Structures are given as structure tokens and as C-alpha cells.
Amino acid sequence: MRAATVFKSFIFLACSISTCYNARILASIPTASYSHQVAFRPIWKELAKRGHEIVLMTTDPMEDIENIKQIDMSFSYDIMKKEKYNELVTKKIEDPFKFYVKFVAIFKKIYFEQLRHPEVQAMIHNKSEQFDLLMIEVVFPIHLGLVERFKAPLIGLSSLDLANRFHNALGNAAHPVLHPDTAIVPYFYPLTLKERILSTIAGAISTIYGNYFLGPSLDSELQKIFGEKCRKMIDLVGEVDMMFMNVNPILHSIRALSPRTILFGGGFHVENKTKPLPKDLKRYLDNAENGIIYFSLGSNVKSHLLSDNLKKVFLETLSELPYKVLWKFETENLSYKPDNIWISKWFPQTDIFKHPNMKLFITQCGLQSMEEAIMHHIPMLGIPFLGDQPVNGKILENRGLGVRVSPDSLTKEIFRNAIEEVINNHLYKINLINTAELFTDVEMTGLEKVVWWSEYVIRNKGAKILKSTGVPFYQYYMLDVMVFILLMILTFLFLSKKCFSLFMSCIFRSSKKYKEQ
Ligand SMILES: *[C@@H]1O[C@H](CO)[C@@H](O)[C@H](O)[C@H]1NC(C)=O
Numbered sequence: 001m002r003a004a005t006v007f008k009s010f011i012f013l014a015c016s017i018s019t020c021y022n023a024r025i026l027a028s029i030p031t032a033s034y035s036h037q038v039a040f041r042p043i044w045k046e047l048a049k050r051g052h053e054i055v056l057m058t059t060d061p062m063e064d065i066e067n068i069k070q071i072d073m074s075f076s077y078d079i080m081k082k083e084k085y086n087e088l089v090t091k092k093i094e095d096p097f098k099f100y101v102k103f104v105a106i107f108k109k110i111y112f113e114q115l116r117h118p119e120v121q122a123m124i125h126n127k128s129e130q131f132d133l134l135m136i137e138v139v140f141p142i143h144l145g146l147v148e149r150f151k152a153p154l155i156g157l158s159s160l161d162l163a164n165r166f167h168n169a170l171g172n173a174a175h176p177v178l179h180p181d182t183a184i185v186p187y188f189y190p191l192t193l194k195e196r197i198l199s200t201i202a203g204a205i206s207t208i209y210g211n212y213f214l215g216p217s218l219d220s221e222l223q224k225i226f227g228e229k230c231r232k233m234i235d236l237v238g239e240v241d242m243m244f245m246n247v248n249p250i251l252h253s254i255r256a257l258s259p260r261t262i263l264f265g266g267g268f269h270v271e272n273k274t275k276p277l278p279k280d281l282k283r284y285l286d287n288a289e290n291g292i293i294y295f296s297l298g299s300n301v302k303s304h305l306l307s308d309n310l311k312k313v314f315l316e317t318l319s320e321l322p323y324k325v326l327w328k329f330e331t332e333n334l335s336y337k338p339d340n341i342w343i344s345k346w347f348p349q350t351d352i353f354k355h356p357n358m359k360l361f362i363t364q365c366g367l368q369s370m371e372e373a374i375m376h377h378i379p380m381l382g383i384p385f386l387g388d389q390p391v392n393g394k395i396l397e398n399r400g401l402g403v404r405v406s407p408d409s410l411t412k413e414i415f416r417n418a419i420e421e422v423i424n425n426h427l428y429k430i431n432l433i434n435t436a437e438l439f440t441d442v443e444m445t446g447l448e449k450v451v452w453w454s455e456y457v458i459r460n461k462g463a464k465i466l467k468s469t470g471v472p473f474y475q476y477y478m479l480d481v482m483v484f485i486l487l488m489i490l491t492f493l494f495l496s497k498k499c500f501s502l503f504m505s506c507i508f509r510s511s512k513k514y515k516e517q
């Protein structure tokens, strides 16, 4: 079985190497978030290994790698700090619209500052700079504007599912009942009537806001950088040659996709190398007879910014349990920290997951972390905060991989019960083992797919042939056709009525005549 897979991969590599020349690729991952960056790293490494030359605009530069030139955009994190981004996402504000507007404002600032960065500007204005392929992340499609300068085939990337208005532009199914915009309305099937109504309204508002308010304001700023002829962003999304999305059909709900949309989810970013644990950490894990709980809220939600009440719930509950706890915590001191909790700014997460004493992962439901836990069969307790996390939490529950609790209404009792349930119910482990097997039982790994299709686009200088024919809204919903048919029916009814009354009056008149005779 394994030999066959290795053989297959070898054939795959050999074939593609022989048919694809070495290309120059410009890649940009503007979102300042570690998880967005790591989702794509294996792609850059693999493309570089195959001889392509990559210029990578990244907020989290890697070590030096042959064939990869990195443009360091880590200053983006300073902007986030100044704008209090972590406070925004950790301490939720009540009004979701206000939250969204502030959230967008921060990312808009970051994305445009990146495009105005001297190194990026030098590249844009260097007339001899040419690329064979652009690979650009789309959370907000601002950096797609680079295609106006470099005029090369364009691949969009996303480390999570896209908003419905972008799916619409790509010709993918974006029905609000089948596919709620989960960043705004985190519903998972089956939807109740109330959820269907809210999803439809929220979808319409988000599309109108995106296309008629947010879009135009970003478009005009983009034109200042790439010239007046720069297309609208929503059109740039619709005109990408391909879109690669880190969506995993085993976890996410199934959506009808056009062939230029490639799903590469499935946890291929999870490194399969076991690195030895630091000595003190290893000793701590080895000595945890009752088991280990690993607690991390990822890189956006900061544990030290949590409300005092939530911190109290966590600390008191965990101190009363017999488990040892590793908590990824950003500051050095945490008042009232019990002895069974070890805090640190960073832990080697996947190496800890490999330890046999691991019992539970308490997570904010970031997709990458969830995939890592699934691959290592670690049951989860989800405490989702923002973005795709709430819906990921529902997926976690729906697939029986763990339990989800809300940070807004968490009490000691709920937290404790959830922990005990996940640790003591063996069903979660069984579901995890099955899911991990499904992750790896694929015709090609996500990485192989992405590399193959990237080289397809390079070889064929684009993939416009795979683009579905888009039609305007009124045609898609057949409004014109229905109006026409309705008019026909009305005309028919009207004429029938006219004929009928004419006929009746004839009969009436003739019968009158008859009587008069
Ligand atoms: C312009 O781009 C070319 C091609 O990448 C490069 O060789 C050259 O050094 C660049 N010029 C400047 C001034 O950066």
C-alpha cells in the first residue's frame, strides 16, 4: 500500500518535472496571521524544490530557502498592535456591524501599506521585473491588483472558505440556505427556518455592502496604486485563472464548484517529522500520570486579554482537575496560576500532540490547529471567537470530534462538564481515527493538487478555458424569462376573456333576435 503510494508520487513528480519549465512566481500572502502563512508554506517549499523561482511577500518570513526571495512585511503586526487588533478580536464588542467595520479598516490599512512598502514599490516600478504566474491570497482581494502591473496568469488563494459574493464571482454555488456566509452567520446544516431567514438577509446585506460600499472605496484606493484602468476587485476575483482554497470536504459542507476552484484542505501542512521535545517539557509530559490538557487559543485571540471572569473560570476549573495543563499564554505572569498549569508564549504544538499522555486539546477552533489535532487523534474542546471559528466549532461537534462551548456564557460547571465528557467518552477518539483515515485516503494530497494545477497554469499560460460562463443576476434567477412567461399567460387570459365575452354577447344578441321574432 505505502510502496504503491510512493511509486505513484514518484511517477507524478517525474512526469510533471519533464513537462514544465522553471517559472518565476510572485506570491503574496498579505494577511498578518501565522495560521494564514503556514497554510501555504509547503506549497512555496515544494515549488522552489522543483526549480521555480519565487518572490514571496509574507508577514512571517521563513528561514532562507533556495529559490525563494522573501519580502518581509512583518511591519504589518506593528499596525495591528497600534490599531489594537488583538483586543478587538479577544474582547468581543456587542455590535457585529461595528466589529466588522473596524476589522475591515485594520486589514485595509495593512494591505495598502504593504503595497506602498518601498521594496514592493521598487518591484512594481522596475520595468524589467516579469513573472510567469501570480499566486495571491484573497481574504480581501486588494493584492489581486498586482495583476494589472504584471499581466501574468493569476491564481487566488484562500486559507479558509471564501465569502459567498466571491463564490458567486467564480461561478460556484452560493445559495444562502445551502451555504450560509459562515463568517457572518455561523450556521451549519440543517438550518432552522429562523436561520434560513437570517442567512438570506445577512447574505444580501453582505453582498450589497461588499459590492456597493466597501468595494468601491477599496477600488478607488487601488486605482491610486495601479492606475485608473485598474479593474474592480470583484471583477478581478471573477477573472482569476484558478482559485485554491484550503477547504476540506471531509470537514466542511459540500458545495458545487466550478473546475477552476481547487480544494486543497486536509492537513498537509502538518509536519510528519518528530522533533525531540525540550528536556524539561518532556519530563513534565512524561510525569503527567493523569494526562495532559493542551490549551491554546491560537495567534489572534490573546489569552492575557481575556475578560477577568473568563480567566477565573479557566483557572479555577483547571486547578480542580487532576490533569496537568500547558497553556499558551502571552505574558510571563498570570496571577492565581495553580501549580498544575504551565504557561508559555510558545509550545511545539504538534510534537506535544504526539505524546501518549495527551488527553485533550482546548482550542479556539482554528482550522489548521483542528487538522493537526485530528491527524494526531486528540479530542477537542472548542471555544470559538471569530471568523470561521464559530462554524468550525459546529463542525467539530457535528463530526463527533469534540465538544463546543461559547466563551460568552461559559461557567465553571459547563467548562468542567465539557472537559470530563471529552476526556472520558471514548467515541470521540474513534471518530478522530476514522476522520484522520479519510483525510489521508485521497487520490492526490492537497499539496500535489496545488503543485500540479500551478504548473498547469504555467504550462498553458492561464486556465481561462475552465471559466464558467457567468450571467447577470436577473438572468441567473431567470427574472426576464419569468416576466416574459407571465406576460404571455396574462395576454392569453385577457384575450380568452375578450373572446369569451364577444362570443357570449353574440349568442345573447342572436337569442334576443330569436325571441323578438
Ligand atoms: C529589476 O528587476 C530585474 C529583474 O528581476 C533585476 O535583475 C534588477 O536588479 C532590478 N533592478 C533594480 C533596480 O532593482
Ligand SMILES: *[C@@H]1O[C@H](CO)[C@@H](O)[C@H](O)[C@H]1NC(C)=O
Residues within 6 Å of the ligand: 272, 375
Ligand atoms: C507519518 O509517518 C509515519 C511513519 O513514517 C506514518 O506511519 C504516518 O502515517 C505518517 N502520518 C501522516 C499524517 O502522514
Ligand SMILES: *[C@@H]1O[C@H](CO)[C@@H](O)[C@H](O)[C@H]1NC(C)=O
Residues within 6 Å of the ligand: 332, 333, 335
Ligand atoms: C509581570 O511581569 C512584568 C514583566 O514581565 C512585570 O513588569 C510586572 O510587574 C509583572 N506583574 C506582576 C503582577 O507580577
